[in-house]
Amino acid sequence: MRACRFLPVERVPVWMMRQAGRYLPEYRAIREKHSFLEVCRTPELAVEVSLQPYRLLHVDAVIVFSDILIPAMAMGMGLQIGDGGPDLGNPIRDAASVARLHNFDPEQETRFLCDALRILSRSVAGVPVLGFAGAPWTLACYMVEGKSKDGFPAVKQLLYHEPAVFRSLLDKIADNTARYLGAQIAAGASAVQLFDTWAGELSLDDYRAIALPATQQVIRQVKSAHPETPMILYSKATSHLLDALGETGADVLSLDWRVPLGEARRRFGHRMALQGNVDPCVLLGPPAGIETALRDAVAATEGHGHILNLGHGILPDTPVEHARHFIETAQKLQLAPVTARTGR
Amino acid sequence: MRACRFLPVERVPVWMMRQAGRYLPEYRAIREKHSFLEVCRTPELAVEVSLQPYRLLHVDAVIVFSDILIPAMAMGMGLQIGDGGPDLGNPIRDAASVARLHNFDPEQETRFLCDALRILSRSVAGVPVLGFAGAPWTLACYMVEGKSKDGFPAVKQLLYHEPAVFRSLLDKIADNTARYLGAQIAAGASAVQLFDTWAGELSLDDYRAIALPATQQVIRQVKSAHPETPMILYSKATSHLLDALGETGADVLSLDWRVPLGEARRRFGHRMALQGNVDPCVLLGPPAGIETALRDAVAATEGHGHILNLGHGILPDTPVEHARHFIETAQKLQLAPVTARTGR
Numbered sequence: 001m002r003a004c005r006f007l008p009v010e011r012v013p014v015w016m017m018r019q020a021g022r023y024l025p026e027y028r029a030i031r032e033k034h035s036f037l038e039v040c041r042t043p044e045l046a047v048e049v050s051l052q053p054y055r056l057l058h059v060d061a062v063i064v065f066s067d068i069l070i071p072a073m074a075m076g077m078g079l080q081i082g083d084g085g086p087d088l089g090n091p092i093r094d095a096a097s098v099a100r101l102h103n104f105d106p107e108q109e110t111r112f113l114c115d116a117l118r119i120l121s122r123s124v125a126g127v128p129v130l131g132f133a134g135a136p137w138t139l140a141c142y143m144v145e146g147k148s149k150d151g152f153p154a155v156k157q158l159l160y161h162e163p164a165v166f167r168s169l170l171d172k173i174a175d176n177t178a179r180y181l182g183a184q185i186a187a188g189a190s191a192v193q194l195f196d197t198w199a200g201e202l203s204l205d206d207y208r209a210i211a212l213p214a215t216q217q218v219i220r221q222v223k224s225a226h227p228e229t230p231m232i233l234y235s236k237a238t239s240h241l242l243d244a245l246g247e248t249g250a251d252v253l254s255l256d257w258r259v260p261l262g263e264a265r266r267r268f269g270h271r272m273a274l275q276g277n278v279d280p281c282v283l284l285g286p287p288a289g290i291e292t293a294l295r296d297a298v299a300a301t302e303g304h305g306h307i308l309n310l311g312h313g314i315l316p317d318t319p320v321e322h323a324r325h326f327i328e329t330a331q332k333l334q335l336a337p338v339t340a341r342t343g344r
Numbered sequence: 345m346r347a348c349r350f351l352p353v354e355r356v357p358v359w360m361m362r363q364a365g366r367y368l369p370e371y372r373a374i375r376e377k378h379s380f381l382e383v384c385r386t387p388e389l390a391v392e393v394s395l396q397p398y399r400l401l402h403v404d405a406v407i408v409f410s411d412i413l414i415p416a417m418a419m420g421m422g423l424q425i426g427d428g429g430p431d432l433g434n435p436i437r438d439a440a441s442v443a444r445l446h447n448f449d450p451e452q453e454t455r456f457l458c459d460a461l462r463i464l465s466r467s468v469a470g471v472p473v474l475g476f477a478g479a480p481w482t483l484a485c486y487m488v489e490g491k492s493k494d495g496f497p498a499v500k501q502l503l504y505h506e507p508a509v510f511r512s513l514l515d516k517i518a519d520n521t522a523r524y525l526g527a528q529i530a531a532g533a534s535a536v537q538l539f540d541t542w543a544g545e546l547s548l549d550d551y552r553a554i555a556l557p558a559t560q561q562v563i564r565q566v567k568s569a570h571p572e573t574p575m576i577l578y579s580k581a582t583s584h585l586l587d588a589l590g591e592t593g594a595d596v597l598s599l600d601w602r603v604p605l606g607e608a609r610r611r612f613g614h615r616m617a618l619q620g621n622v623d624p625c626v627l628l629g630p631p632a633g634i635e636t637a638l639r640d641a642v643a644a645t646e647g648h649g650h651i652l653n654l655g656h657g658i659l660p661d662t663p664v665e666h667a668r669h670f671i672e673t674a675q676k677l678q679l680a681p682v683t684a685r686t687g688r
Contacts, residue, residue, distance in 0.1 A: 153628055153659050160629030200581065203601045203623065237544065239584035240602045257547045258584045279547065284497055285504030315497050 001128050004191060004230035004252050006270050006305040012298055013060040014330035015130075016323065017234070018313030019053035020065045023320060026052045036081045040066050043115035050120055054127065056320070057327045061128045061191075061307075064116050064184075068134035068195055071180050072143050074104040075172070084147075091146030093158060095165045101172055106183030114187035121188030128191060131184030135196035135233070136173040136218065137211035143169070152201055159210065170214040178221035185226045193232040193254065194218065199245075200237030207241050212248065219249040232275055236312055242267060256311030261300035273305035278326075280310045283318045287325050294330050303335040345472050348535060348574035348596050350614050350649040356642055357404040358674035359474075360667065361578070362657030363397035364409045367664060370396045380425045384410050387459035394464055398471065400664070401671045405472045405535075405651075408460050408528075412478035412539055415524050416487050418448040419516075428491075435490030437502060439509045445516055450527030458531035465532030472535060475528030479540035479577070480517040480558035487513070496545055503554065514558040522565035529570045537576040537598065538562065543589075544581030551585050556592065563593040576619055580656055586611060600655030605644035617649035622670070624654045627662045631669050638674050647679040 002009050021027055027049050030039065039045045046065045054062050069086050073079040078089035092098055107114055113131075120129045134142070144155040159166045181192045199211055219231055233250035235241070239259045246253075246268055254275035255264055264274055278293045297308060308330045314323060346353050365371055371393050374383065383389045390409045398406050413430050417423040422433035436442055451458055457475075464473045478486070488499040503510045525536045543555055563575055577594035579585070583603045590597075590612055598619035599608055608618055622637045641652060652674045658667060 151625065151656070151659055153625055153661055156623070156625030157628040160626065160633050200602070204604065237581050237602075240604075258544070260548065260584075279500070281495065281497055281500030282504065284501040289504050312495065315495055317497055 001190060001230065003305060003307050004232070004273050006273055009304065009335070011331060011335060012301075012303045012306050012308050012333060014308035014327055015059040015061040015063065016053070016310050016314050016326070017063075019057070019059055019063065019323075020049045021314065022316035023314055023318040023323060024052055024056065025320070026056065036067070037079070040070060041112045043112050043119060046112065046116040047119045047123065050116065051123065053323075054124060057324050058331075059327055060331075061130055062120055062124055063130040063132060063193070064113065064120060064189070066113055066116075066132070068132070068139060068197075069142055070110060070113065071104070071133060071173075071176055072139060074106075074109040074180075075101040075176060077101070077143065086142065087147045088143060089146070091154065092140075092143045092169060093154065094162070095168070098165055098169045098172065101169075103172070103176055104180075106180045110180065110183070114183055117184055117187040117189050121190075129189055130191050130193055130232075131181060131187075131189030132193040132195060133177045133181050133184075133218075135194045135199070135211070135235075136170045136177060136214035137202070138196050138198045139173050139177070140166070140169055141198045141201075143173075152198070159206075166210070170210070171217075174214045174217040175221070178218045181218070181222050182225050185222070185229050189229070191230040191232060191252075192222070193234055194250070196233060196235040199235040199241060202241070204240055204244060208244050212244055215248050215250075223249065232307075234275075246272060252307065254307075254309060258311070261297055261306070265301055270305065273307070274301055275307040275309045277311045278309070280312050280315050280318070283310070283314060283322045283326055285322075287322070290322060290326050291329050294326070294333060298333050298335075303333070345534060345574065347649060347651050348576070348617050350617055353648065353679070355675060355679060356645075356647045356650050356652050356677060358652035358671055359403040359405040359407065360397070360654050360658050360670070361407075363401070363403055363407065363667075364393045365658060366660035367658055367662040367667060368396055368400065369664070370400065380411070381423070384414060385456045387456050387463060390456070390460040391463045391467065394460070395467065397667075398468060401668050402675075403671055404675075405474055406464055406468055407474040407476065407537070408457065408464060408533070410457055410460075410476070412476070412483060412541075413486055414454055414457065415448070415477060415517075415520055416483060418450075418453040418524075419445040419520060421445070421487065430486065431491045432487060433490070435498065436484075436487045436513060437498065438506070439512070442509055442513045442516065445513075447516070447520055448524075450524045454524065454527070458527055461528055461531040461533050465534075473533055474535055474537055474576075475525060475531075475533030476537040476539060477521045477525050477528075477562075479538045479543070479555070479579075480514045480521060480562065481546070481555035482540050482542045483517050483521070484510070484513055485542045485545075487517075496542070503550075510554070514554070515561070518558045518561040519565070522562045525562070525566050526569050529566070529573050533573070535574040535576060535596075536566070537578055538594070540577060540579040543579040543585060546585070548584055548588060552588050556588055559592050559594075567593065576651075578619075590616060596651065598651075598653065602655070605641055605650075609645050609649075614649065617651070618645055619651040619653050621655040622653070624656050624659050624662070627654070627658060627666045627670055629666075631666070634666060634670050635673050638670070638677060642677050642679070647677070 232252040234254035236256040576596040578598035601623040
């Protein structure tokens with residue numbers, strides 16, 4: 001929490017995106033008995049898998065187990081998650097289907113998530129609990145494509161042919177997402193992360209015209225009710241959008257290995273803390289590579305205003321001992337004392 | 345050809361990546377009778393589908409119909425191309441499997457492609473005929489992953505665990521690719537394009553350490569035998585690699601919509617011509633959007649040292665009349681006369 005606010009820290013905190021997931025045998029054991037959505041929608045199960053990486057690997061933050069498509073379901077879309085990935089029946093393709101989406105009450109339609117956050121924040125007092133949601137552009141990609149999204153032809157077709165309809169979709173998503181994140185904070189989330197996984201598909205001009213205003217709307221709306229809660233914005237393959245990402249209003253920018261942390265730090269200074277940016281493939285490799293990647297990341301920020309993380313979700317094939325080595329090494333990294341650095 | 349060399353042109357030339365492909369009913373008619381690989385390996389069929397977009401849409405360059413995995417097959421790998429995409433049986437995972445790859449003689453093992461180029465260059469005298477190959481890093485991604493490549497875990501695992509083995513694989517690919525492109529030029533290709541589709545997966549440091557030397561090796565080796573033949577380098581989502589792409593030795597850099605052409609022009613000046621960079625999704629949209637995208641692209645380069653193209657392959661759902669509108673509009677765009685511009 002101090003790193004989010006650029007306050008002095010004794011060491012750089014660390015967690016991993018998708019830290020509750022398929023690489024853990026304990027997670028797979030639960031998934032053998034329960035479907036993905038069942039785990040999401042049963043607070044006790046969601047809490048159990050959220051806590052697994054905390055108990056097993058001692059990560060510094062617990063992110064609630066859920067899926068970015070839950071709000072699409074709460075807005076009225078059918079959702080199936082199978083081996084081939086998520087499938088939203090009846091994708092959004094016109095004004096009528098946008099109009100059919102309804103504004104949901106997070107404490108009603110997604111009470112399971114709020115309940116999970118309430119239990120989690122009591123279970124791990126002192127450890128930050130993170131809530132999350134998809135950013136409007138990324139959620140719109142899923143809602144319009146429905147299933148496959150190679151090249152995002154449907155979402156871009158809607159955007160180019162019916163810009164007003166597309167904007168009304170983003171507005172609706174942004175408003176619901178803001179209320180959904182607000183409810184997560186009220187239920188105990190210490191910070192929230194917005195996932196804009198597909199922002200990098202857009203050119204800078206399109207990002208500014210389409211995705212940025214909707215993300216700003218979410219952040220503004222959440223901040224107006226919860227000004228003290230840090231908001232983290234994740235994106236990948238967005239080195240061409242870096243300046244615009246600085247205008248979102250997020251407190252922390254979560255980057256992938258394609259954007260050097262040093263460059264982001266030079267660009268934003270103390271205006272935004274940074275999260276990331278180790279390539280998850282590094283965790284497949286030998287321990288020495290994991291150590292180098294962590295040292296390089298911390299060297300780029302000098303460890304201040306920095307949350308160590310991966311640049312994308314941990315890969316299912318990652319050996320658990322490599323994930324543990326990532327966390328343990330990160331937690332042992334020594335920082336130069338702030339006073340000594342200031343004295344130079 | 346003049347645009348590749350930054351010589352004055354009367355108008356900006358235009359073609360489309362994957363211009364011979366599924367969006368054309370004439371192509372689908374041939375594919376109903378012949379498999380993808382059958383078309384590649386039968387010169388008369390490859391010539392026929394290569395010529396379809398020239399006859400139907402009057403594109404300014406004819407690219408030979410083939411696949412970037414053909415050299416992997418010629419080096420001894422099994423290849424099947426089905427509805428789920430390409431599948432290379434027995435992917436490369438260790439030193440022994442690299443050693444088993446053999447150096448092939450393009451005029452023997454891929455004679456069908458050389459024959460197609462010989463026929464094409466006679467059929468369309470005066471129109472540039474393009475050959476192509478995958479860049480070493482991108483071909484290695486396919487050869488190591490075999491099939492699925494989400495996040496490229498296998499290729500990065502080999503790279504991090506066995507860097508020497510991975511380098512020997514890139515060396516072998518680079519040498520074979522250079523001879524393969526040389527044979528295409530000898531058979532009549534006026535220019536050749538290297539596709540480094542997955543370069544953007546790498547960080548700048550990894551690109552410089554791994555992919556760049558292998559691409560430089562290909563270009564150097566081809567140029568030593570064919571110094572006058574322009575070489576085009578395609579990549580996508582590589583705005584973080586832009587400086588390094590300038591060091592490859594390519595004559596033309598083919599970019600996607602994520603890299604503003606104006607920025608690339610400012611960075612490279614007259615050192616590299618540019619190709620691209622219209623989002624293929626724009627061709628799904630209304631004609632006015634196609635016109636705007638083309639005008640913006642040409643405004644960014646003032647039309648000199650510029651080949652208009654898409655930023656990625658044309659999408660299968662593209663209406664043929666939109667593809668035609670893209671080509672026709674591009675060919676009608678007026679350039680400011682060079683003398684007037686120089687006089688300013």
